[in-house]
Amino acid sequence: MTTHPTLPRSTESELADHPLRRSTDPPPHPMRRAGDRTPTRPAVSLVIPALNEARNIPWVFEQIPDCVGEVLLIDGDSHDATVPVATRILPTVRSLRQSGKGKGNALRTGFLEARGDYVVMMDADGSMSPAEIPHFVHFLENGYDFVKGSRFVEGGGSLDITTFRKLGNHALLALVNRLYDATLTDLCYGFCAFRRSFLDQLDLHATGFEIEAEMIVHALRSGLRIAEVPSLELPRRNGRSNLHAISDGRRVLRTLLSERPGGRLASAPQERSTS
Ligand SMILES: Nc1nc2c(ncn2[C@@H]2O[C@H](COP(=O)(O)OP(=O)(O)OP(=O)(O)O)[C@@H](O)[C@H]2O)c(=O)[nH]1
């Protein structure tokens, strides 16, 4: 990445006359006609949770595309040089300490601090390519509210996932599709993007890896316009995984069941406890 432009002012109104526009979207600018729209791009905030990823951060940061206006690195109290390395590679990085523990907490910390119109989240271990970010932004610019990467749609793939994790992901995905009458193709994958204006509607409380499922379920429940884009998951470049397939899979299942339509917490997400 060569430059990090300062954030342009919000351009949500430029999408106001899009056919996918809803009545709840912000109104068009009163002084602007369709013909004299400026071609400025909305600002993109990239939120990256990182726990002991010093050896992977350089590869990730060096590929961040120019459409990204700010990068937020949410450090989980790393024992290695994650933060100094990040700052050396990208002096403009906003490096933040998470407010609690876990990937979900780190992401929520980053989302609250992000300033762009669009928020993209991705991992710091080199398993996701920043070169794919423009694909996510493209769908947001064309009227979608929530864009999720999928390893299991035509054009996507994984060079990393184990058979056990794949089976677990598919079982949990089947439950989501059944509960919400959806046709999604991936669930536990942390390459996503959304309009920041919908952060309150996403109503996130998860602390751990179940945050990805929580985001998707809340996007479905809120009626957000969801798109899936093909994504290739690469192997983690260095270091060890922080995910424990069985215990984290159980947390995802608990989240899905406690929030199922008609369930105890389905209409009162603010009362939910995910710890
Ligand atoms: N800040 C913060 N980041 C975390 C925490 N746990 C995981 N992460 C980051 O979240 C991302 C995903 O975690 P991984 O450990 O790679 O989990 P995974 O991708 O399921 O596992 P692998 O496929 O083996 O890489 C990585 O960037 C981690 O550094 C945490 O508690 N705090």
Ligand SMILES: [Mg+2]
């Ligand atoms: Mg990983």
